[in-house]
Amino acid sequence: MMMSDELFEYAPAPESRSVVRIEESYGLFIDGEFVSAKQTFPTIDPATEEVLAEVSEAGAEEVDLAVDAARTAFEKVWGPMPGRERAKYLYRIARIIQERSRELAVLESVDNGKPIRETRDFDLPQVAAHFFHYAGWADKLEYAGYGTTPIGVAGQIIPWNFPLLMLAWKIAPALACGNTVVLKPAETTPLTALAFADICRQAELPPGVVNIVTGGPETGRLLVEHPGIDKIAFTGSTEVGKRIARAVAGTGKRLGLELGGKGANIVFDDAPLDQAVEGVVNSIFFNQGQVCCAGSRLLVQESVAEELMTRLKERMATLRVGDPLDKNTDVGAINSAVQLATIGELVASGEAEGAERWSLECELPERGFWFAPTIFTEVAQSHRIAREEIFGPVVSVLTFRTPAEAVEKANNTPYGLSAGVWTEKGSRILSMAQRLRAGVVWANTFNQFDPASPFGGYKESGFGREGGRQGLEAYLVR
């Protein structure tokens, strides 16, 4: 660990893994039952590379079963059920999540590699809040302005960066509107979705309303192309999003996509500087930077660039990288070897293209997938690290001279998911917020989320919104 030579070293403060029992193997959750598939695949702890469990891989047969179960549940039970009854199921689920939050937080940290501080203080409270929020919508749809007719069976494919939270973002509004779902968690982080299946059983949710099919890209493809699916909701990379959009074209299926980003975090010279430094840290090192809306491009006004970089590096020196289950860990493990390789490849390109790299000096564990928090300066818009999503703890710093230049650089990307603005001047905030082409603009803050707040992208960052009243639109017939 760091700071070993300092007077006040923090002793390890590990959260106990005993609060969660991980099975040796898991089946698929179809029609209220766990059923095993022919194929299985391992899921590992990215901090140790230890195999946690064998998980079933859903093939064509199992996806058929899941879609059929969802269809039957939609037609017979969930679709016709009065909204107030659906609401109570969702409230129940929200409560059980709160009750089991410690267990779920540990499980998420173990399977994903993210720090327990984040799963405990961010992911789990947000998951419960999301179900709680949408529970209340179930019997109020006629006031939302999007009609009250559910679409039918939703196929939902979610990423590995916020496994349970993305599940909540998908399942809560779908169920509130009267749809049933077949959800595929990411290949590397299936465990909390399977724990959620158990929560559905504890809540006595009617069988078939929620079906969880684990698997890889092939399972995802089967789900996308399944004729029994009425709506596809996908969160993941822009590349896969485009593939899905092509596959869905002409089928009449509704589609919602929440994809990649290359968010610009803009710091003016009159910014509340210490909070801006904090905002930068939060924008790119939260969840190891594996966040689609990360502020991966830091645009700093030239007149304050040097001071900001000095303060940023000082602040970064206090980041604690290591065991995700240690309550003092700020930066945990990268989710997979594949993702680590992607980060490494892009970072190498940054160095090769002439940007200046500064990485935090810290001891990284020998096993597992780790990447030290990294800053690139002397970055030009044309560098790959300024254009491509790295999806890791790496920030590319560019400078600007005027507000117009900041806007121009910020918008100069095919993405349009998030942006940040730091300045004490109110009118400038409003002007910047207006001109930035991004679905969420954080002014004097970053990476804030709330179930009541619509989230989603412009341009190639996808379409449709999740969260709030606007989030209902995706699950109702228009």
Place this chain on the structure above:
Amino acid sequence: MSAKKKDAAEAPARLRVRKTYKLFIGGAFPRSESGRSYVVNDSRGEFLANASHASRKDVRDAVVAARKAFGGWSGRTPYNRGQILYRIAEMLEGRRRQFVEELRDTGLSREDAETEVDAAVDRWVWYAGWADKIAQVAGSVNPVAGPFLNVSTPEPTGVVGVLAPSGTPLLGLVSVLAPAIVTGNTAVVVADSPLVAITFAEVLATSDLPSGVVNVLTGPRVELAPWLAGHMDVNAIDLAGASEELANACEEAAAGNLKRVLRGLGTDWSADPGTVRMTALLETKTVWHPIGV
């Protein structure tokens, strides 16, 4: 060629001055860069005009014009956009007789043609009024669980490709175009009935609508639509006027840059349109700011 031979005795005392139907791009009326044209006949097969046969390069030019106009148009105050749209309705009303005649050429009875023009004017007026209201209906102040002001506002998505619907040449065109531009988008329209569409462009050109906000192309949709659907600087496409087959191809091409695709939203242009054609071309932007002293 169906222009009938006419006897010398039939020559009128005064020869009517015809209009050349060209394209409408960036506020100007150029011919197609390809130099091509095609014959437009009336419903009885009589020659009406040679319409410009737009090419893929005209699509390209139109998109450039639309993109150039986007910043200014979306940056106008909603009140100003509403006024300009209302002005367009005024101009449309003023040309009522001309549109009735052009619609009759497409085969409509006088009564049906008059009904369609009236409906088109009324629809345009209806949409004009939305300019400064849609944000209040589609936007929200969100009660988040923290010390933040959190506001969601609808914003135009950008450049919209529009395949104008068939059947109701003016009402259909108006019903897909008005909801696209009233919120600040700019549009490239591939027209269905070329003559009505270009006459409508003349209305736009005389209504203080900034150049490039609407661009009208005439020519075969199967030829032009795929270029529009595949264009990486187009943000959305309305497939109202596409056949099933063409729409499928366009939808697939639109995936290239993840365009918003409008399809299956209903084509009964006499029905209450609702807000769906506007909201489908809007992005929701959510802005957060801390609340503190």
Place this chain on the structure above:
Amino acid sequence: MTDALSVTPTNELRGILHGLPGVDQVGVEARAARLGTRSIKNESKARAIDLAISMVDLTTLEGSDTPGKVRAMCTKAVRTAPGAPAVAAVCVYPDLVKVAVDELRGSGVGVASVATAFPSGRAPLAVKLEDTRQAVADGASEIDMVIDRGAFLAGDYAKVHDEIVAVKQACGSAHLKVILETGELATYDNVRRASWLAMLAGADFIKTSTGKIQPAATAPVVLLMLQAVRDFRERHGRMVGVKPAGGIRTTKDAIKLLVQVNEVAGPDWLDPHWFRIGASSLLNDLLMQREKLATGVYSGPDYFTLD
């Protein structure tokens, strides 16, 4: 600029103070709260507790204080508990300085006196200076003065500044702690400005509160003051200490403060010379937790003296 003794024009000070970066309330509170989630365990906790004890300014500032009460507190200050370190200093009213000095002679524990018409500071400058001189003459090694909050809020920065300069002069070799009374300054921007104003005027320490006004030493206020001393050293090369006081009662509170010192100002400040905690009941809680760590069982108040 650091130890300016001349009368400073308000305009110049305004330029400096209003040129400091603003403070976003939500951001600073979120950062402070997050630092508060650090989990300090086992040997780290043991070290932290002893460090915290050695940083305590054991304080009694009551109208009912008597020589007997002060003498008892001084005894406790030296003999905190078997094996535990002594506190840094005691802190008393000026008229009781002599009692404390007599009691603590040779112990290594300092005597701090509040001064300058504590806690309101509402007295003529001459009275404040005499208050200070008397305490120093009676043997106080540290003076805890209060700033003129009224003048500060009225924008009369020069008055506040020059008063601190004058008190500093009256202190002679005694260390000057400048109490900002952040609870009356109302905004975080003011806390930052007042911190800089005090440092520019020559403060050896900046201190949050008198303990008579709520809120007192809140986590965000301490965080801001730690940032101020960090930035001041960077710009002027002089180190200034920080003393939170008021409302710090539990070991958990004290450890959170040390985490802040460590991560915001840096480990250089993890020293009684640069960081003090003004408290009274805190000491016994620290001693109780210390006992728990040593024996493995929870202790009770009956096992610690109430002096």
